[in-house]
Amino acid sequence: MTPRSPLRHFDQEFVGRALAEALSRGGDYADVFFEETSESKLTLEDSKIRSASIGSVAGIGVRVLAGDRTGYAYTEQPTPEAVLHAARTAASIADDNRDVAPISVAPGSPRDLYRAEVPLIGATPKERVVFLERADAAARAVDPRIQKVTVSLTEEVRAVAVASSDGVLVEDVQPMIMFRVGCIAEDGSIRTRGTSGDGARRGLELLDGDAPERIGRLAGEQAVRNLTAKSAPAGSFPVVLGNAYSGVLLHEAVGHGLEADFNHKGFSRYSGQIGERVASELVTVIDDGTIASERGSINVDDEGNTSGSSVLIENGILRGYLHDKLSARIMNVAATGNGRRESYSCMPMPRMTNTFMPGGPHTAEEIIASVDRGVYAVQFGGGQVEIGKGDFVFAATEAYLIEDGKVTAPLRDVTLIGNGPEVMSKVTMAGNDYRISEGMWTCGKDGQSVPVGVGMPTVKISSITVGGTA
Amino acid sequence: MSAHDLVEQAVAAATAAGATSADAMLLEDDGITVLVRDGRSERVEEHCSRGLGVRAYRGTRLGLAYTNDLSPEAVAETARRAEALAEVAAEDEFAGLPDADHIGVFDGDLDGADAAAGEWSSDTWIDVAKRCEIAAREDSRITMSEGARAGGGRRRMLLANSNGLLAERNHSTCYTAMGVFATGDSGERQRDNWSSMAAHFSDLQAAEEVGREAARRAIRRCGYRKPKSGAFPVIFSPEVARDLAGTLAQAVSGGAVFRRATFLADSLGEQIGSDLLTLVDDPTLPRHVGSRGFDGEGVRSRRTVLVDGGRLESWLADSYAARRLDVAPTGNASRSFDSPPGVAPSNLVLMPGESDASELIGDVQEGLYVTELFGMGVNLASGAWSRGAGGLWIEKGELTHAVQELTIAGDLPSMLKGITAVASDLHWHGRSAAPTLRIDGLTIAS
Numbered sequence: 001m002t003p004r005s006p007l008r009h010f011d012q013e014f015v016g017r018a019l020a021e022a023l024s025r026g027g028d029y030a031d032v033f034f035e036e037t038s039e040s041k042l043t044l045e046d047s048k049i050r051s052a053s054i055g056s057v058a059g060i061g062v063r064v065l066a067g068d069r070t071g072y073a074y075t076e077q078p079t080p081e082a083v084l085h086a087a088r089t090a091a092s093i094a095d096d097n098r099d100v101a102p103i104s105v106a107p108g109s110p111r112d113l114y115r116a117e118v119p120l121i122g123a124t125p126k127e128r129v130v131f132l133e134r135a136d137a138a139a140r141a142v143d144p145r146i147q148k149v150t151v152s153l154t155e156e157v158r159a160v161a162v163a164s165s166d167g168v169l170v171e172d173v174q175p176m177i178m179f180r181v182g183c184i185a186e187d188g189s190i191r192t193r194g195t196s197g198d199g200a201r202r203g204l205e206l207l208d209g210d211a212p213e214r215i216g217r218l219a220g221e222q223a224v225r226n227l228t229a230k231s232a233p234a235g236s237f238p239v240v241l242g243n244a245y246s247g248v249l250l251h252e253a254v255g256h257g258l259e260a261d262f263n264h265k266g267f268s269r270y271s272g273q274i275g276e277r278v279a280s281e282l283v284t285v286i287d288d289g290t291i292a293s294e295r296g297s298i299n300v301d302d303e304g305n306t307s308g309s310s311v312l313i314e315n316g317i318l319r320g321y322l323h324d325k326l327s328a329r330i331m332n333v334a335a336t337g338n339g340r341r342e343s344y345s346c347m348p349m350p351r352m353t354n355t356f357m358p359g360g361p362h363t364a365e366e367i368i369a370s371v372d373r374g375v376y377a378v379q380f381g382g383g384q385v386e387i388g389k390g391d392f393v394f395a396a397t398e399a400y401l402i403e404d405g406k407v408t409a410p411l412r413d414v415t416l417i418g419n420g421p422e423v424m425s426k427v428t429m430a431g432n433d434y435r436i437s438e439g440m441w442t443c444g445k446d447g448q449s450v451p452v453g454v455g456m457p458t459v460k461i462s463s464i465t466v467g468g469t470a
Numbered sequence: 471m472s473a474h475d476l477v478e479q480a481v482a483a484a485t486a487a488g489a490t491s492a493d494a495m496l497l498e499d500d501g502i503t504v505l506v507r508d509g510r511s512e513r514v515e516e517h518c519s520r521g522l523g524v525r526a527y528r529g530t531r532l533g534l535a536y537t538n539d540l541s542p543e544a545v546a547e548t549a550r551r552a553e554a555l556a557e558v559a560a561e562d563e564f565a566g567l568p569d570a571d572h573i574g575v576f577d578g579d580l581d582g583a584d585a586a587a588g589e590w591s592s593d594t595w596i597d598v599a600k601r602c603e604i605a606a607r608e609d610s611r612i613t614m615s616e617g618a619r620a621g622g623g624r625r626r627m628l629l630a631n632s633n634g635l636l637a638e639r640n641h642s643t644c645y646t647a648m649g650v651f652a653t654g655d656s657g658e659r660q661r662d663n664w665s666s667m668a669a670h671f672s673d674l675q676a677a678e679e680v681g682r683e684a685a686r687r688a689i690r691r692c693g694y695r696k697p698k699s700g701a702f703p704v705i706f707s708p709e710v711a712r713d714l715a716g717t718l719a720q721a722v723s724g725g726a727v728f729r730r731a732t733f734l735a736d737s738l739g740e741q742i743g744s745d746l747l748t749l750v751d752d753p754t755l756p757r758h759v760g761s762r763g764f765d766g767e768g769v770r771s772r773r774t775v776l777v778d779g780g781r782l783e784s785w786l787a788d789s790y791a792a793r794r795l796d797v798a799p800t801g802n803a804s805r806s807f808d809s810p811p812g813v814a815p816s817n818l819v820l821m822p823g824e825s826d827a828s829e830l831i832g833d834v835q836e837g838l839y840v841t842e843l844f845g846m847g848v849n850l851a852s853g854a855w856s857r858g859a860g861g862l863w864i865e866k867g868e869l870t871h872a873v874q875e876l877t878i879a880g881d882l883p884s885m886l887k888g889i890t891a892v893a894s895d896l897h898w899h900g901r902s903a904a905p906t907l908r909i910d911g912l913t914i915a916s
């Protein structure tokens with residue numbers, strides 16, 4: 001499909017007038033965010049397409065800053081009157097009255113990080129069906145104990161434009177493809193699940209070659225392996241985290257706590273600690289929104305800043321926070337390109353993009369061999385963090401026991417819990433097998449969801465609480 | 471064109487394009503939220519969302535389309551796209567609109583909308599939030615405010631289908647929420663929060679009470695220790711008992727059952743828990759947030775006993791799950807304009823028992839009073855349950871010090887059977903309610 005510019009209903013002169021209206025009550029910064037997002041989805045269950053859907057939503061959000069205060073309003077009607085009304089509503093966060101001359105905005109030139117060779121949301125979804133059928137067949141072929149397979153293909157094109165009172169006008173068209181497989185395996189009264197998927201800011205070529213079969217097989221194999229899982233141990237143990245997916249640890253234990261809105265207010269466990277040691281020397285953490293085609297990458301953020309790469313922790317020392325324009329103004333630093341929002345109906349906040357730890361000196365085999373009795377956690381169902389004290393959890397959906405330096409029995413789902421800086425100081429080995437995870441992650445904050453990426457080498461945590469029952 | 475005309479036009483356009491049956495839903499959602507921090511309104515947000523979704527069937531093949539452009543041309547085009555997409559779907563003997571004898575509206579006044587909701591303004595909520603924050607900071611141990619949030623709004627849903635249905639639902643919701651940081655004697659800093667949600671402003675917990683409860687919870691976390699690892703009795707406070715009720719509702723949801731994604735898939739009619747366990751879904755309770763006269767497909771609302779004295783009596787079902795499982799729909803189709811219906815509870819009540827909550831704690835020699843669960847460690851298929859937790863340690867029947875950085879784990883079948891006491895103190899929050907309860911057989915790790 002050829003995306004339509006969300007700016008097509010307005011000319012540049014009107015955009016400048018809307019910004020002036022937004023500042024008419026004394027605000028000192030304003031932006032107008034235009035969005036038109038289309039999505040199509042196919043779902044296959046019991047080996048047949050159960051539903052096909054397509055839709056689009058569009059809207060225009062106006063934000064006004066007055067010092068550290070924010071007013072926000074939006075409209076779903078692409079008319080000058082509706083946008084000016086939203087601008088006046090948002091403007092009232094400030095309580096002055098003044099005449100503001102129209103603001104002149106000039107188009108900027110964003111990055112070009114997305115590779116969508118075969119365009120998403122094609123005219124005939126019918127030709128997509130075969131991808132889902134192939135994944136379904138591959139998952140079922142893993143083992144006769146696979147009872148149920150669900151496959152979904154979601155294609156999204158998010159066209160946005162941001163105009164701000166500092167004179168910037170940028171547009172971006174953000175593709176996203178997501179392919180997911182879920183399986184249920186049964187053996188007698190034992191029932192388990194397996195999930196896998198991939199996603200990226202790419203086109204349908206993500207599913208080239210044997211990708212559907214590979215993704216289907218992974219889900220099937222995980223479900224079958226879990227049939228023989230036993231209860232995880234309870235208590236503190238050394239834990240080896242597998243590469244790629246374990247990046248969810250960084251996302252929870254480090255990333256959220258470094259979002260600057262929590263820091264300029266003094267809420268975060270990491271507030272005021274720039275330059276201090278917050279992790280072991282082996283730990284470097286980077287948030288990078290510029291990796292070509294990754295799920296968390298963006299050409300520009302949702303307030304018009306060019307995306308960037310930020311070193312958050314360097315060899316264990318805290319180096320910086322993730323900023324949006326508001327936090328950058330308050331802390332008097334440059335914005336980092338992390339101002340993101342779920343949609344036109346939400347104000348932006350500092351958010352992660354792709355968060356990862358580069359590789360270290362050890363091999364995965366060495367790391368596993370160094371553990372007498374512990375847990376090897378490979379795949380995760382997501383996590384959560386309490387920003388103030390820094391305690392976080394993440395749930396392993398595929399994990400194994402390590403006994404005498406060898407990976408042995410699969411374990412049932414288990415939660416790991418720890419405190420951010422304490423756990424990061426216990427990273428005692430880091431592998432040379434860094435990899436960014438398949439694009440499957442969505443981050444939630446304050447009710448807003450945005451796509452993100454995570455990456456990690458194999459690492460060893462010398463001790464963390466494992467929430468098992470054995 | 472009026473909203474009523476718009477949904478009827480959408481259905482007409484789908485059938486004119488060739489659909490053998492169709493329905494259309496229009497959602498309108500208007501409201502305001504504010505954040506007050508340190509006595510100043512830091513954020514004021516207004517929202518006004520519209521959306522229309524069309525389900526079109528060619529026989530038993532389903533296509534869906536949606537838009538938030540409510541011009542008659544865009545709505546008609548959306549209906550045509552839904553019909554065209556039905557070609558992609560497979561025949562599915564269970565698909566289709568609800569049967570006529572299930573369609574209808576609950577006969578009774580649910581009083582789901584506050585008559586004054588139209589006059590709620592940003593000043594209304596700034597006042598509530600300011601009072602909440604002042605009360606939260608009365609205690610000198612509260613050293614920082616995360617801010618008080620308050621807000622509310624109205625929601626209207628219109629549903630039409632090709633069997634002549636045209637129905638409307640009106641709701642209001644409002645809420646107050648407070649987050650605070652307390653500083654303990656040793657300088658440790660602890661955060662906690664509290665909130666209230668209601669359909670009517672007058673049913674909202676007083677702003678000052680919400681603030682003071684947030685403060686009380688943050689202060690009692692100070693001086694925490696890590697508990698011992700091992701098997702101990704665990705007393706669930708009502709707010710975490712609600713979490714368990716929600717998990718159980720998911721486990722009896724028709725969608726999870728026909729997908730074989732729940733450990734209870736083969737357990738209908740069986741004793742799945744202690745005889746103290748009774749779980750009810752009830753959309754017919756007046757003035758509750760989850761109350762409604764009909765569900766997202768137009769099926770008449772009714773009270774459903776899901777678990778009665780530990781026996782699994784009913785699944786939660788929309789019309790699709792009901793046909794697949796050969797049961798009657800329970801009126802639990804939950805739906806937004808941009809997605810097909812799914813199964814979800816309305817108001818979920820884990821029914822109270824006879825004992826005093828204080829007796830439950832008093833009976834524990836050594837164990838955990840859990841007030842917080844976090845993380846996603848629930849596997850409905852296998853029944854594995856492993857969660858991050860926090861609370862207070864019980865010794866000789868008394869609450870002693872706070873405990874944190876621990877997990878509680880078990881498996882859901884044993885947990886449901888391990889409910890050995892249920893108190894009489896039913897607490898509501900939003901769409902669900904539960905009392906204090908005791909579960910034996912869980913493992914604590916730290």
